[in-house]
Amino acid sequence: NGSVRVNMSNVDSPLQIFVRAKKKINDIFVEIDDYVKDAVTFMHAVSGENGIATPQDVANVESYVSKVQAIREVLKRDHMKVAFFGRTSNGKSTVINAMLHDKILPSGIGHTTNCFLQVEGSDTDEAFLRTEGSEEKLNVQSVSQLGHALCASRLQECSLVHVYWPRELCALLRDDVVLVDSPGVDVTPNLDEWIDKYCLDADVFVLVANAESTLMVTEKNFFHKVSTKISQPNIFILNNRWDASASEPEYLDQVRTQHANRCVDFLSRELRVCTPKEAEERIFFISAKEALLTRLRDRHQPVSSPTLADGHQVRYFEFVDFERKFEECISQSAVRTKFAQHSRRGRNIAADVMAALELVYNTATDQKSAKVEKQRVLHEQLSAIEEQLTTITRQMKDKISRMVESVEHKVSLTL
Numbered sequence: 001n002g003s004v005r006v007n008m009s010n011v012d013s014p015l016q017i018f019v020r021a022k023k024k025i026n027d028i029f030v031e032i033d034d035y036v037k038d039a040v041t042f043m044h045a046v047s048g049e050n051g052i053a054t055p056q057d058v059a060n061v062e063s064y065v066s067k068v069q070a071i072r073e074v075l076k077r078d079h080m081k082v083a084f085f086g087r088t089s090n091g092k093s094t095v096i097n098a099m100l101h102d103k104i105l106p107s108g109i110g111h112t113t114n115c116f117l118q119v120e121g122s123d124t125d126e127a128f129l130r131t132e133g134s135e136e137k138l139n140v141q142s143v144s145q146l147g148h149a150l151c152a153s154r155l156q157e158c159s160l161v162h163v164y165w166p167r168e169l170c171a172l173l174r175d176d177v178v179l180v181d182s183p184g185v186d187v188t189p190n191l192d193e194w195i196d197k198y199c200l201d202a203d204v205f206v207l208v209a210n211a212e213s214t215l216m217v218t219e220k221n222f223f224h225k226v227s228t229k230i231s232q233p234n235i236f237i238l239n240n241r242w243d244a245s246a247s248e249p250e251y252l253d254q255v256r257t258q259h260a261n262r263c264v265d266f267l268s269r270e271l272r273v274c275t276p277k278e279a280e281e282r283i284f285f286i287s288a289k290e291a292l293l294t295r296l297r298d299r300h301q302p303v304s305s306p307t308l309a310d311g312h313q314v315r316y317f318e319f320v321d322f323e324r325k326f327e328e329c330i331s332q333s334a335v336r337t338k339f340a341q342h343s344r345r346g347r348n349i350a351a352d353v354m355a356a357l358e359l360v361y362n363t364a365t366d367q368k369s370a371k372v373e374k375q376r377v378l379h380e381q382l383s384a385i386e387e388q389l390t391t392i393t394r395q396m397k398d399k400i401s402r403m404v405e406s407v408e409h410k411v412s413l414t415l
């Protein structure tokens with residue numbers, strides 16, 4: 001499909017915090033799985049007629065096999081999720097494409113996304129679409145085809161389309177980042193439904209704002225709703241289209257300060273999701289269009305507009321800076337929210353199975369000491385019997401010898 005296979009080295013990426021943690025916790029669950037299965041084998045060996053373990057004990061331990069299996073399935077699919085919001089045409093799709101180093105999502109006039117698009121890694125070499133609730137895979141070869149496929153399927157505003165793209169083509173996808181593009185916050189009255197359906201599990205939210213205007217009430221409202229449903233959401237604000245500032249360099253600093261102050265105010269005072277100092281680290285002035293062009297050029301892909309406005313390098317560095325801070329934030333947040341819960345459950349399962357085994361062990365010990373006691377009593381009884389027998393035998397002997405003596409005596413008299 002014309003895409004160049006890139007081999008971006010990403011061992012230094014902050015995303016590796018998540019990738020390594022995921023590998024580790026998966027390995028731990030393989031061990032827990034083995035442990036539980038061993039416990040089941042053991043339980044079977046000590047159950048049955050006259051066995052120590054009851055059928056309930058066996059069933060109890062067996063139930064953990066499927067529990068561990070279910071957690072392992074979830075763990076395999078765990079990913080980091082970032083959702084992009086903002087008004088139509090602010091450049092959400094372009095930001096996503098720039099982050100993926102490729103034109104994956106259609107953008108521009110005529111391609112207003114009216115559904116949610118979730119871009120995620122595909123394990124095969126193919127790119128394909130799948131709408132929520134359907135198993136049908138629609139192969140896509142190119143961006144324009146993707147655009148057509150989206151238009152043709154007449155999707156509802158609130159529906160979700162999965163876009164699977166070969167992992168090996170994008171570093172973010174390879175490291176388990178899932179990116180969600182949304183319809184513009186200006187086109188829907190159903191913000192609540194959106195949030196409930198697509199946002200509750202997002203690790204990071206990115207507001208793509210337009211640096212040529214101020215933050216809109218609709219954009220603000222959306223995040224007010226988000227912060228009532230999610231405690232302390234991680235929000236980044238991208239003031240996109242900052243290339244427009246190149247045409248008015250005399251106002252650049254002034255406009256930037258004004259926008260930055262408003263954004264800091266919004267995050268720290270209005271939403272109260274972070275301190276003003278933290279907020280400063282969450283606000284960036286970028287040009288997604290330029291960043292995408294730069295990256296396409298680096299990959300020797302044909303690009304339409306050859307010249308970039310003054311200051312494009314500075315804007316590009318700021319975009320890279322955003323990506324770094326974003327990667328740190330999303331991987332830490334995902335590890336905390338997703339894996340903390342799994343490791344707690346893993347610990348509980350190990351403790352439960354241990355308790356079940358201990359119960360059986362205790363029963364076995366009890367039975368053993370009961371047997372020893374029984375033997376002791378039996379032994380005492382035997383000794384008593386033995387003693388009695390000895391006495392009886394002695395008495396009998398005496399009696400017999402006396403009888404023999406008397407018989408002998410009588411016989412001698414008669415002779």
Ligand code: GDP
Nearest residue numbers: 088089090091092093094107108241287288289
């Ligand atoms: P979306 O509706 O928010 O997904 O917006 P798109 O990504 O489709 O962008 C809408 C239009 O704005 C497209 O024609 C983009 O090329 C253009 N655009 C996006 N980012 C920038 C930018 O940083 N600077 C300029 N000048 N145009 C941009």
